[in-house]
Amino acid sequence: MSPARLEVAVETLAVSTYTVPTDAPESDGTAEWSSTTLVLVEARGGGETGLGWTYGSRACAGVISETLAPQVEGRDALAPTANWLLMVEACRNLGRRGVASMAIAAVDLALWDLKARLLELPLATLLDAVRTSVPLYGSGGFTSYSQRRLAEQFAGFVEQGLGCVKMKVGRDPARDPARVAAARAVIGPQVGLFVDANGAFARKQALAFAEDWASRLDVSWFEEPVSSDDLAGLRLLRDRAPAGMEIAAGEYGYTLEYFARMLAAGAVDCLQADVTRCEGITGFLRVAALCQADSLELSAHCSPALHAHVCCAVVPFRHLEYFHDHVRIERLFFDGVLEPVAGALFPDLDRPGNGLELKRADAAPYAV
Numbered sequence: 001m002s003p004a005r006l007e008v009a010v011e012t013l014a015v016s017t018y019t020v021p022t023d024a025p026e027s028d029g030t031a032e033w034s035s036t037t038l039v040l041v042e043a044r045g046g047g048e049t050g051l052g053w054t055y056g057s058r059a060c061a062g063v064i065s066e067t068l069a070p071q072v073e074g075r076d077a078l079a080p081t082a083n084w085l086l087m088v089e090a091c092r093n094l095g096r097r098g099v100a101s102m103a104i105a106a107v108d109l110a111l112w113d114l115k116a117r118l119l120e121l122p123l124a125t126l127l128d129a130v131r132t133s134v135p136l137y138g139s140g141g142f143t144s145y146s147q148r149r150l151a152e153q154f155a156g157f158v159e160q161g162l163g164c165v166k167m168k169v170g171r172d173p174a175r176d177p178a179r180v181a182a183a184r185a186v187i188g189p190q191v192g193l194f195v196d197a198n199g200a201f202a203r204k205q206a207l208a209f210a211e212d213w214a215s216r217l218d219v220s221w222f223e224e225p226v227s228s229d230d231l232a233g234l235r236l237l238r239d240r241a242p243a244g245m246e247i248a249a250g251e252y253g254y255t256l257e258y259f260a261r262m263l264a265a266g267a268v269d270c271l272q273a274d275v276t277r278c279e280g281i282t283g284f285l286r287v288a289a290l291c292q293a294d295s296l297e298l299s300a301h302c303s304p305a306l307h308a309h310v311c312c313a314v315v316p317f318r319h320l321e322y323f324h325d326h327v328r329i330e331r332l333f334f335d336g337v338l339e340p341v342a343g344a345l346f347p348d349l350d351r352p353g354n355g356l357e358l359k360r361a362d363a364a365p366y367a368v
Contacts, residue, residue, distance in 0.1 A: 008046035029170025029200025050114025108280025141167025164192030170200025194221035
């Protein structure tokens with residue numbers, strides 16, 4: 001006699017949007033910003049509520065309420081992958097890559113969290129974890145920072161036990177050598193130093209910096225030295241950069257085909273993906289499978305509170321970006337946010353789902 005199957009429908013998808021000012025002006029090699037927008041989804045069913053979100057335009061909220069919610073509401077709450085397929089199909093005529101993919105991501109994350117809560121399991125256990133913790137690297141070092149502020153931030157990352165830190169470069173190439181040297185002086189020789197140009201450099205310019213920083217300052221990771229759309233340029237950098245320096249990209253990937261093209265081009269030493277952009281946990285796990293098939297490791301981009309559980313279930317995993325802006329917002333908005341221990345995040349297996357609860361009163365002042 002087969003056991004009775006739990007039958008729960010997704011009753012409602014509630015969406016809300018919040019904009020949080022940065023704690024100081026921020027910029028990287030190609031962009032400047034003074035706030036971050038979070039689009040939150042609450043998937044309700046069976047007396048439980050699953051949480052998911054994306055960091056993106058408030059336009060994501062419109063896609064969720066107008067296009068995705070009608071596809072998902074009333075459907076099986078224990079079938080997030082089936083619901084994911086319905087959402088992807090519904091976005092065909094919207095232009096799936098970009099805003100639509102991020103909207104799908106927010107809903108998919110909420111649906112997986114809801115399923116885990118209904119089954120009274122931590123999300124890492126539901127996803128079949130292969131590790132108990134997720135290694136981190138500290139990320140910030142914005143080009144708008146003074147050297148003093150950069151030094152204070154990086155010293156804080158080191159005090160938290162993070163084994164690597166990453167800084168932004170490319171806005172003022174004439175200043176970058178001194179900034180990178182100052183960062184190395186602060187963190188010392190034992191901590192890994194990464195740089196991220198956000199596609200700001202031309203190919204030969206990036207190659208010159210790669211050779212200099214690798215030899216003088218032991219920079220071991222060069223992220224988006226050229227545009228992530230320039231697969232030939234990334235491949236050139238990967239082939240010609242010093243042996244101790246890896247080339248990375250992928251954070252702007254939205255669909256599986258993008259990542260497949262990047263891997264087919266041999267463009268990176270380590271692939272990046274963001275669960276809030278690449279269509280949620282369902283999409284992220286597919287990217288991980290591509291990496292495993294190609295014998296490359298996967299690094300998770302930002303949103304540490306959302307990545308901690310799913311990254312425990314990824315076999316070819318490297319590390320998770322502990323990004324200053326998102327850490328600050330997630331601590332402000334949610335109870336249950338994990339703090340680094342020995343340079344890693346350890347999901348709380350005593351809490352169901354992703355272990356998070358929305359602090360409505362704290363989030364309310366930032367509602368759009």
